[in-house]
Amino acid sequence: MPNEQPLSGDSIAINRRYLDHLLVEGRIVGAEHPTAQVRILGRTFDTPVMTAALSHLKPGIPALAEAARLAGAACCIGMGGCEEMKEALATGAGIIKIIKPYAAEEEIMSRLACAEENGALAVGMDVEHAVNVTDDRDSVVLGLPMKLPSLDDLKRFVRAARLPFLVKGALSVRDAEVCRDLGCAGVILSHHNGLLRWAVPPAMMAREIRRRLGKDFLVIVDGGIQDGFDAFKALALGADAVSVGRPLMEPLASGGPEAAAAVLRRMTDELKAMMVRTGSPDPEHIDPSVIHEVSW
Numbered sequence: 655m656p657n658e659q660p661l662s663g664d665s666i667a668i669n670r671r672y673l674d675h676l677l678v679e680g681r682i683v684g685a686e687h688p689t690a691q692v693r694i695l696g697r698t699f700d701t702p703v704m705t706a707a708l709s710h711l712k713p714g715i716p717a718l719a720e721a722a723r724l725a726g727a728a729c730c731i732g733m734g735g736c737e738e739m740k741e742a743l744a745t746g747a748g749i750i751k752i753i754k755p756y757a758a759e760e761e762i763m764s765r766l767a768c769a770e771e772n773g774a775l776a777v778g779m780d781v782e783h784a785v786n787v788t789d790d791r792d793s794v795v796l797g798l799p800m801k802l803p804s805l806d807d808l809k810r811f812v813r814a815a816r817l818p819f820l821v822k823g824a825l826s827v828r829d830a831e832v833c834r835d836l837g838c839a840g841v842i843l844s845h846h847n848g849l850l851r852w853a854v855p856p857a858m859m860a861r862e863i864r865r866r867l868g869k870d871f872l873v874i875v876d877g878g879i880q881d882g883f884d885a886f887k888a889l890a891l892g893a894d895a896v897s898v899g900r901p902l903m904e905p906l907a908s909g910g911p912e913a914a915a916a917v918l919r920r921m922t923d924e925l926k927a928m929m930v931r932t933g934s935p936d937p938e939h940i941d942p943s944v945i946h947e948v949s950w
Contacts, residue, residue: 663851663852664848664851665845665848665849665850665851665852665853666847666848666877666878668852668853668854668855669853669855669856669857669877669878670878672855672857672858673855673857673878673884673887675947675948675949676887676945676946676947676948677945677946677947677948678886678887678890678928678931678932678944678945678946679932679944679946680931680932681931681932681933681941681944682930682931682932682933683933684933685930685931685932685933686930686935687926687930688926688929688930688934688935688936689935689936690702690922690925690926690929690936690937691936691937692894692895692936692937692938694728694748694775694872694894694895695728695748695750695775695776695818695839695872696775697728697748697775699726699727699728699748700725700726700727700922701725701726701727701918701921701922701925702885702889702893702894702895702896702925702937703727703879703882703885703895703896703898703918703921703922703925704722704727704728704729704730704874704895704896704897704898705718705721705722705727705728705729705730705731705897705898705899705902705918706730706876706897706898706899706902707730707731707732707750707752707778707780707822707842707876707897707899708730708731708732708899708902708903709731709732709733709734710733710734710796711903711906711907712906712907713906713907713910714738714741715731715732715734715738715739715741715742716738716741716742716744716745717906717910717911717914718731718742718902718906718911718914719731719741719742719743719745719747719749720745720747720911720915721902721906721910721911721912721913721914721915721918722747722748722915722918723745723746723747724911724912724915725915725918725919725922727918728747728748728750728775728895729742729747729748729749729750730749730750730751730752730778730842730897731749731750731751731752732752732754732780733754733795733796735765736764736765736768736772739751739765739768739769739772739774740768740772743772743773743774748775749769749773749774749775750774750775750776750777750778750820751765751769751774751776751777751778752777752778752779752780752820752822752842753765753766753777753778753779753780754779754780754783754795754798754800755779755780755781755783755784755800755801755802755803756798756799756800756801757792757798757799757800757801758799761798762779762811763814765777766811766814766815766816766817769815769817770815770816770817774817775817775818776817776818776819776820776839777815777817777818777819777820778819778820778821778822778842779803779808779811779819779820779821779822780822780823780846781802781803781808781821781822781823781824782822782823782825782844782845782846782849782850783795783800783823783846783849784800784801784802784803785800785802787849787851805832805836808821808836809836809837812836812837812838813837818839818840818872819837819838819839820838820839820840820841820842820872820874821833821838821841821842822841822842822844822846822876823842823844823845823846824841824842824843824844825843825844825845825850825853825854825856825859826854826859827859827862827863827866829841830859830863830866830867830871830873831866831867834867834871839871839872840871840872840873840874840894841863841871841872841873841874842874842875842876842897843856843857843859843860843863843873843874843875843876843877843893844856844876844877845877846877847877855877855878856875856876856877856878856888857875857878857887857888857891857893858891860873860875860888860891860892860893861891861892861942862892863892864891864892864893865892872894872895873892873893873894874893874894874895874896874897875888875891875893875895875896875897876896876897876899879896879897879898879901880900880901881901881920881921881924882920882921882922882923882924882925882926882927882928883924883925883928884896885898885921885924885925886924886925886928886929886932886940887945889925889937889940890932890940890941890942890944890945891942891945892942894937898917898918898921901917901921902914902917902918905917932944
């Protein structure tokens with residue numbers, strides 16, 4: 655738009671601008687009320703809107719898992735040890751445990767084993783958090799050293815997991831193809847809240863990845879999804895699901911699991927409002943041709 659300000663490499667702002675430039679054509683004639691149900695990693699959920707891999711929350715990760723369970727949503731969880739993971743899994747939520755690329759490999763292997771032993775749906779690795787933002791050195795996250803994993807490292811982790819394995823931080827067709835070849839079940843498209851400057855919006859990559867890798871490769875869009883209208887756009891572009899972080903954090907802290915679940919339900923209602931107006935009977939059959947990118 656003529657009055658838009660330069661973005662200066664702010665990947666969060668770039669993502670927002672991209673989503674706001676996607677328009678949706680209506681196909682209401684003859685439409686029927688849709689279902690938002692999806693099947694992810696062998697489990698049926700009431701919504702493709704899931705929680706992002708959050709960490710160090712108040713009142714805690716188990717509360718996030720309970721919110722997801724109440725809303726019928728899948729739940730990614732981030733940093734934390736086995737006991738916290740067990741508490742989250744005890745809620746009955748479908749948990750995807752995202753593991754940091756710790757320099758100490760025993761930290762990775764212990765979390766993989768805990769996830770398998772306690773009934774996690776899947777595991778993954780947050781590869782883009784391995785290096786610093788302003789140089790190529792391995793990062794330190796909350797005092798814990800990270801290590802940029804090699805392809806051999808990732809292959810070893812995928813084999814050790816004995817669960818579906820996702821890579822979080824993939825942001826290209828090339829990365830998705832490499833992950834597939836490593837044996838991954840899918841990718842979480844993400845730049846981890848702007849770690850990559852000038853990053854392409856995660857939703858922008860979903861369409862080509864879906865076209866090249868097919869319908870059986872799981873694609874989750876992470877980053878900048880603020881409501882069900884954003885979620886619809888990402889799904890129309892080829893995502894199987896979207897993950898939501900910031901919109902859940904304050905409600906969870908102030909109102910607990912039910913307040914966060916209410917946000918997930920509202921976003922699902924907004925998604926279904928878009929689906930009925932575009933003749934989309936379910937998330938799998940959203941026609942990508944309803945999306946039009948404009949530049950004013």
